[in-house]
Amino acid sequence: MSEDNALVTDIRRFNRFYTGVVGLLNQHILDSHLSLSEVRVLYELGQSEKCTAGQLTTLMKIDGGYLSRILKKFEKEGWVSRQQSPADGRTFFLRLTAKGKKLLTALDEKSTEEIRELLAPLPEKAQQQVAGAMKTIEEVLSPERTPEAAEEVHFRYQLQPGDVGYLIYLHGELYARESGYNLEFESYVCKTFHDFLATYNTGKDRIFLAIAGNRIVGSVAILGSSRHLAQLRWFLVHPDFRGRGLGKKLLQQAIAFCREKQYQKVYLMTTSMQTTAGDLYKKAGFRKTGEKHLQLWGQQLYEQRYDQDLTE
Structure with missing residues (x-):
């Protein structure tokens, strides 16, 4: 036989x-x-x-x-x-x-x-x-x-053609599946990337991409709002790669970049539905500084602001 x-x-x-x-x-x-x-x-x-x-x-x-x-x-x-x-x-x-x-x-x-x-x-x-x-x-x-899930994850810090389109897709698909967000959310994400690309400057901005098998499986970005203030955006980890500490690594790299560029404060906007991300933000040193109830993206939710003072 x-x-x-x-x-x-x-x-x-x-x-x-x-x-x-x-x-x-x-x-x-x-x-x-x-x-x-x-x-x-x-x-x-x-x-x-x-x-x-x-x-x-x-x-x-x-x-x-x-x-x-x-x-x-x-x-x-x-x-x-x-x-x-x-x-x-x-x-x-x-x-x-x-x-x-x-x-x-x-x-x-x-x-x-x-x-x-x-x-x-x-x-x-x-x-x-x-x-x-x-x-x-x-x-x-x-x-x-997938074969990609078994591969090692590495990081890339430069945008390439197709990256933004794929990130918009990931946000739209995952947030619809996990939070019930409608098409208005995907439209919002498109606009934020459109605005970002119009002023993208590697001297003040950086995007952090986790890559496995030539596929983006995680992301976060730092956008310089002013000389002393930065915003953290588009924090996401694909479900197949969660539970490996990947989100923690992305946030650590983002905060390290903020310190390197001598930003004094970094903030982010999220919602009450993203409880897992909220826990990671707190562990990374952020504290919730504001909250307001909104009807947004097909949901009743609380929009939340988190800040971290980098001078402390």
Whole structure:
């Protein structure tokens, strides 16, 4: 038997075995009369306070018509409610009702208990081996895994043709998916880059790009507003590269540049929805100095200003 055939045989044997295990673990789903897709829709709604049908379609890679039928069933059962966006009448946010949250909690508890029963006969080391092997399979076969994600990240500090267009795309796509921002946000980002390029001067401005496999996976920029004041803008890390300290490195380089150019203060504008970024700003030495409620980019949010005094 060739090596390729042996690999295929091993994988098929594991697939037959694991199909039986999954059947046991999903018994509670059959008892609830819900399909696996329906349970996943419940789970995804339970992870977000503001979610749209479009976001679910993209996230789950599910047919829009099938998702629509699931949501209609959930509304009929009283598990899900729709709320029209006050800023955009075409947008509806989906939320689990109290009844829906109760159902999801019950399914989670049953699933947790069944997994504990599966692992209970195994010694602790074997349990860790099972979990580690599953994590490896997930990472290697994940459709989101790309050759770029496995490569080392390096930094570039000069703009090249196509960079700004790709950064605008990243901002529009990621903020729509993660925060529900509409097209007005992408228009805003376009304008900010247009204004920036008109006055771009490497003597006072710098953009920091994290690159992996010739793809931009992170960014931040410092724009000199005056002799003593600078603004930090376009801070972003691609989801595939989060959790590696990349955001921290970008901010450190940006602040170091501010000190090199002898700026006395650097500030940034963000919103209350960017909680993870807000935590990174605080750790980097920024403090929130202002906040106002706005209806912006299809959302009700608080625009926030953070400042850092570089003379302290």
